[in-house]
Amino acid sequence: xxxxxxxxxxxxxxxxxxxxxxxxxxxxxxxxxxxxxxxxxxxxxxxxxxxxxxxxxxxxxxxxxxxxxxxxxxxxxxxxxxxxxxxxxxxxxxxxxxxxxxxxxxxxxxxxxxxxxxxxxxxxxxxxxxxxxxxxxxxxxxxxxxxxxxxxxxxxxxxxxxxxxxxxxxxxxxxxxxxxxxxxxxxxxxxxxxxxxxxxxxxxxx
Amino acid sequence: xxxxxxxxxxxxxxxxxxxxxxxxxxxxxxxxxxxxxxxxxxxxxxxxxxxxxxxxxxxxxxxxxxxxxxxxxxxxxxxxxxxxxxxxxxxxxxxxxxxxxxxxxxxxxxxxxxxxxxxxxxxxxxxxxxxxxxxxxxxxxxxxxxxxxxxxxxxxxxxxxxxxxxxxxxxxxxxxxxxxxxxxxxxxxxxxxxxxxxxxxxxxxxxxxxxxxxxxxxxxxxxxxxxxxxxxxxxxxxx
Numbered sequence: 001x002x003x004x005x006x007x008x009x010x011x012x013x014x015x016x017x018x019x020x021x022x023x024x025x026x027x028x029x030x031x032x033x034x035x036x037x038x039x040x041x042x043x044x045x046x047x048x049x050x051x052x053x054x055x056x057x058x059x060x061x062x063x064x065x066x067x068x069x070x071x072x073x074x075x076x077x078x079x080x081x082x083x084x085x086x087x088x089x090x091x092x093x094x095x096x097x098x099x100x101x102x103x104x105x106x107x108x109x110x111x112x113x114x115x116x117x118x119x120x121x122x123x124x125x126x127x128x129x130x131x132x133x134x135x136x137x138x139x140x141x142x143x144x145x146x147x148x149x150x151x152x153x154x155x156x157x158x159x160x161x162x163x164x165x166x167x168x169x170x171x172x173x174x175x176x177x178x179x180x181x182x183x184x185x186x187x188x189x190x191x192x193x194x195x196x197x198x199x200x201x202x203x204x205x206x
Numbered sequence: 207x208x209x210x211x212x213x214x215x216x217x218x219x220x221x222x223x224x225x226x227x228x229x230x231x232x233x234x235x236x237x238x239x240x241x242x243x244x245x246x247x248x249x250x251x252x253x254x255x256x257x258x259x260x261x262x263x264x265x266x267x268x269x270x271x272x273x274x275x276x277x278x279x280x281x282x283x284x285x286x287x288x289x290x291x292x293x294x295x296x297x298x299x300x301x302x303x304x305x306x307x308x309x310x311x312x313x314x315x316x317x318x319x320x321x322x323x324x325x326x327x328x329x330x331x332x333x334x335x336x337x338x339x340x341x342x343x344x345x346x347x348x349x350x351x352x353x354x355x356x357x358x359x360x361x362x363x364x365x366x367x368x369x370x371x372x373x374x375x376x377x378x379x380x381x382x383x384x385x386x387x388x389x390x391x392x393x394x395x396x397x398x399x400x401x402x403x404x405x406x407x408x409x410x411x412x413x414x415x416x417x418x419x420x421x422x423x424x425x426x427x428x429x430x431x432x433x434x435x436x437x438x439x440x441x442x443x444x445x
Contacts, residue, residue: 019279021272028271036263041256050267057271061278129259132252151253152260183245186252 009074010067017064028057031075034153035082041148042086044137048093052085059085072162079163083145135185143178150175207232212239220246321410387431387440398433405430406444 004012004026012030015023035056040049059081060074067077136147149160150171157175161168207228212219219229220243233240383389409426431440 016275019283021275021279024275025272028268032263032268032271036267037260040260046261050264053263053267054271054274058274058278061275125255128252129256132256136256147253152257154257179246179249183249186249187245 010069013060013064013067013074017061024061027074031078032057034075035078037153038079038148039082039086041133041136041152042144043089044133048089052082052089055085056082076163087141132182132186135182138185139178139181143174143181146171146174147178147182209236209239212236212243216242216246219243220250383431383440384442386442387429388442389440390430390438391440393433393439398435398439400434402431402433402439405432 004023007015007023007026009027009030012023012027016027032053036049036053039052039056040046043049043052056078060078063081067074071077136144136152139147145164146160149155149163150157155163157168157171161171164171209232212229212232219225229243233243383393406427406429409428427444429442429444430438432438
């Protein structure tokens with residue numbers, strides 16, 4: 001893996017296409033995090049995110065001929081594939097309403113749950129996360145894309161603009177508008193949280 | 207600070223770790239701006255929590271992707287081998303086709319050429335005897351030019367070296383050839399000093415008017431006298 005340290009993603013893709021497995025693994029390690037994160041926040045579903053991530057890499061190998069280094073980097077190309085797959089998934093599953101996730105707490109990474117944090121706090125945090133995810137998922141697509149890319153995938157405005165093929169100003173305005181909408185949707189949550197803190201019912205629950 | 211100033215730099219203020227005094231002063235006067243500020247800060251906190259809540263990528267996904275990759279590579283390699291074999295076969299068949307075509311073409315060309323060229327039937331060596339050593343008249347000079355006598359040839363060469371050139375009438379040339387032969391080329395002691403060969407050839411139908419008028423497609427045989435220099439000197443139609 002060390003031999004690929006300075007190698008560009010385009011070169012890695014070429015090697016992977018030629019059958020170099022270690023090159024493919026390096027490329028996969030570089031790209032999988034961003035793609036999975038994007039797919040997860042866009043679909044609000046872990047299995048869907050896994051499916052999208054897998055399909056992105058399969059498509060990347062199959063359609064690598066369509067990639068041109070002059071038009072952008074491999075990350076952007078893979079992101080384009082992921083975006084199309086997410087859209088297709090959205091169209092396919094728009095008639096189904098997801099059941100309330102029961103395993104929200106189980107899905108939380110261990111780093112988010114401190115040993116001193118009680119069950120109630122975990123529940124509250126889980127509920128809060130679920131509410132925010134649902135609120136993000138309910139945003140119109142172009143606002144959701146901007147929020148997911150800039151706030152959750154931590155891309156810069158310029159990177160997000162290049163991924164979405166629009167101007168930086170457009171990203172800023174979409175992000176601003178998305179934030180407004182999200183704040184409106186999360187108003188009950190904020191109110192609930194302040195009440196919760198003020199009354200101190202956390203102690204009663206335990 | 208005005209509301210406009212706050213809104214134009216709200217991103218900076220919301221992202222900042224602490225609230226500056228000027229902003230606090232503005233919030234005391236404008237509840238709306240404070241409300242927006244609180245909302246956006248709360249939202250930023252929520253988004254931070256959600257960002258950190260992204261689940262780990264399961265190992266099963268890595269294994270699945272890797273197996274898909276191996277499957278793809280195996281399929282591609284097999285396909286490329288098939289493709290290569292197909293191309294090699296195609297090239298081979300093309301080469302074979304071209305070779306066969308070339309063979310057919312060459313055979314055809316040879317056949318055409320053979321039918322168009324005079325065919326040599328047999329070769330005989332004919333010795334053309336010089337005429338009797340009678341006193342050569344001025345008209346009979348060519349007869350002396352086909353003699354085999356070395357001394358005469360030498361003399362002839364010496365004569366040729368002399369600036370004096372004798373003009374020989376064409377009618378006298380044929381006299382040096384055997385009977386029935388028509389002259390094709392000038393023939394004297396210098397140009398055809400030795401014996402000549404007689405070759406029987408088959409002429410193409412209608413060749414240079416040699417065919418009989420009754421049947422222009424009839425095969426014509428002819429005897430050709432060829433000198434030692436390979437030049438035809440006379441021709442005689444046989445049939």
